[in-house]
Every structure is written in structure tokens, then in C-alpha cells.
Amino acid sequence: MADVPSDAPEHCPGTSSDQAGKSSACQGCPNQNICASGAAKAPDPAIEEIRQKLTTVKHKILVLSGKGGVGKSTFSAHLSHALASDDSKEVALLDVDICGPSIPKIMGIEGEQVHQSGSGWSPVYVEDNLAVMSIGFLLSSPDDAVIWRGPKKNGMIKQFLRDVDWGEVDYLIVDTPPGTSDEHLSIVQYLSGAGIDGAVIITTPQEVSLQDVRKEIRFCQKVKIPIIGVIENMSGFVCPKCKNTSQIFPPTTGGAQRMCEELNLPLLGSVPLDPRIGRSCDEGKSFLTEVPDSPAAVAYQNIVQKIRDYCSSHTTSDHPF
Numbered sequence: 001m002a003d004v005p006s007d008a009p010e011h012c013p014g015t016s017s018d019q020a021g022k023s024s025a026c027q028g029c030p031n032q033n034i035c036a037s038g039a040a041k042a043p044d045p046a047i048e049e050i051r052q053k054l055t056t057v058k059h060k061i062l063v064l065s066g067k068g069g070v071g072k073s074t075f076s077a078h079l080s081h082a083l084a085s086d087d088s089k090e091v092a093l094l095d096v097d098i099c100g101p102s103i104p105k106i107m108g109i110e111g112e113q114v115h116q117s118g119s120g121w122s123p124v125y126v127e128d129n130l131a132v133m134s135i136g137f138l139l140s141s142p143d144d145a146v147i148w149r150g151p152k153k154n155g156m157i158k159q160f161l162r163d164v165d166w167g168e169v170d171y172l173i174v175d176t177p178p179g180t181s182d183e184h185l186s187i188v189q190y191l192s193g194a195g196i197d198g199a200v201i202i203t204t205p206q207e208v209s210l211q212d213v214r215k216e217i218r219f220c221q222k223v224k225i226p227i228i229g230v231i232e233n234m235s236g237f238v239c240p241k242c243k244n245t246s247q248i249f250p251p252t253t254g255g256a257q258r259m260c261e262e263l264n265l266p267l268l269g270s271v272p273l274d275p276r277i278g279r280s281c282d283e284g285k286s287f288l289t290e291v292p293d294s295p296a297a298v299a300y301q302n303i304v305q306k307i308r309d310y311c312s313s314h315t316t317s318d319h320p321f
């Protein structure tokens, strides 16, 4: 069968079969989730429509984490702010955390509405050169719960990529939910034509987070997304008075560094824990402009520079799916 992957188990039903990912032969196969999601089936015509739509978007970056609450949305927001601080760059931030959209709050645009224009949905602008799209803008209240199964989430992500009037964009940052869920499979599937520059993976120094990050790394390798690098967030606490650093999560200090060395991945940097980050996020303000000289803001800026450098030295077509 033409659609049986080379690493398939015996009696694999094939990626385009209705039984893909569901038959007894699929149990234990590393491709099971991808096949069951339908992502491996015959290409959806939307992939080509999205490819055409996103020809005006230069760089597409995914922000991933194994665990929730490790600072992924916070980083996505600050990466977007930092990139948009260069007025010559157009930046877009897409929140595909369908069930827990926190980007509108962090970006200070909670309660905003998206509008339909002749060329699609208009995103919400934080600055002239910083556009945001999130399901949070489509809910009647921030407390509304989105309880959707995979196909509905898939449809929403398709619409975000195909029907939003993104315009000319230098960087599209995609904030994802934790783990490797339906949203990840959808985004990978729908961007397979347009291409993804790479993924930034966020972890905390704790072993529980590092363990899940290894799964995230394997996911990227499996779906052939280049990994730009790993960020260790909440990495120590710098006392604002004495400037000494305390490790909050001993004895795992340096865990991300060791994991990166072992897996031959770049560690983009470590961002210390700073309670002012949470405060800025709650107030919808950029921590980078609120406390620009803090060790955490400096760490963010250094990391963002590495991501800029990565994007300018890679083109998406270097990494065809």
C-alpha cells in the first residue's frame, strides 16, 4: 500500500484508511496519534489555501512546552513585543490554545472583538505592527469555557490560518497548548505547505517538566519541525536587594543545559523567576518596557536576539516537510 509509512508495524491499515491509528495493529505504534488525528491522510485542500495565504508571512515560529504553566504564553507574548520593538518589522501572534486562551489578557486586549472585513477576519492590533488573534476574542466572556473535541479545534485552527487577514508579516509566533495535542497536530498539518521555521521549547528546571519536554522534542523530530532551541524559565530567583541568585528548584539546577547537551540542542537561555513578570502580565503590559534592566528582561532580549539570528540564517524552504 502506498500510504503505509516505512516504519509501520505489521498489518498497518495505512494512513488513509478509516482504521488509521485505531486498529489493533496501531497499538504501541509511535505514529498512532498522528494517524488517528487524520493528519496523515490525503492532504486537505486547505493546506494549499493556507500556503498561498501565508506567502506574505516570512517566518513562522511555534512556542511549545511539555507541561502547562511553565511560561509558554508569557514567553510568546514577550517574544512578540521584543520583535515588534523594531518598527520596521511586522509581527503577528496567534494563540492556538483553544481551551485556555491567555494571550488576550497578557497582551492587554481582553474583551476586544475581531471584525470581518472583505479580506477575512481582522486581527486585534496591540501596536501598529503587532497583531494578535485568539479564540479569546470570539468568546462572549473571558470565563466562557470552550469544550471542543479535536475536529472542531482543527476547524478553528484552519480558519485562523486561512481566514485571518494577516497581511505582510515578518514573524508569526504561534503559542500552543501544553503537550502534543490536537492543536499541535492541526497546526503542523495546516502549516505543512507554508512551512515552519522552527520551534522554541519552554521548560522549567524541574525534572517533571524536563521529562515532558523530551516528549515534545520527540514530537518535533517525528513531524520534522526544526528545534530552534530550549529555554529554561523560572530558572533561579535573583534577589532584587542583594542581587544573589537562589535556586528555587534544587537539585535539578542545570537540568535543561544537560538535556540540551545530551540531545545536541541549543539552550537559548535561562530566564529567572521574577514576580514582576506575573504582575506585568496581569496588567497586560510588557515586562520588557516595564522593567527593562532586570535580569529577566535582559535574558528575554538575549534569547530573542538568538531567535532573530536563527530566522535570518534559515529560510523555511530549508526545512520542507
Ligand SMILES: Nc1ncnc2c1ncn2[C@@H]1O[C@H](COP(=O)(O)OP(=O)(O)OP(=O)(O)O)[C@@H](O)[C@H]1O
Pocket: 065, 067, 068, 069, 070, 071, 072, 073, 074, 075, 097, 100, 102, 177, 178, 233, 234, 235, 271, 272, 273, 274, 275, 276, 277, 278, 279, 281, 296
Ligand atoms: N520567569 C517568570 N517569573 C515569574 N513568573 C513567571 C515567569 N514566567 C511565567 N510566569 C508566570 O507563570 C504563570 C504561568 O505562565 P504562562 O501562562 O505563560 O504559562 P503557560 O506555559 O503558557 O501555561 P499554559 O500552558 O497552562 O497556558 C503566569 O502567572 C506567569 O505570569
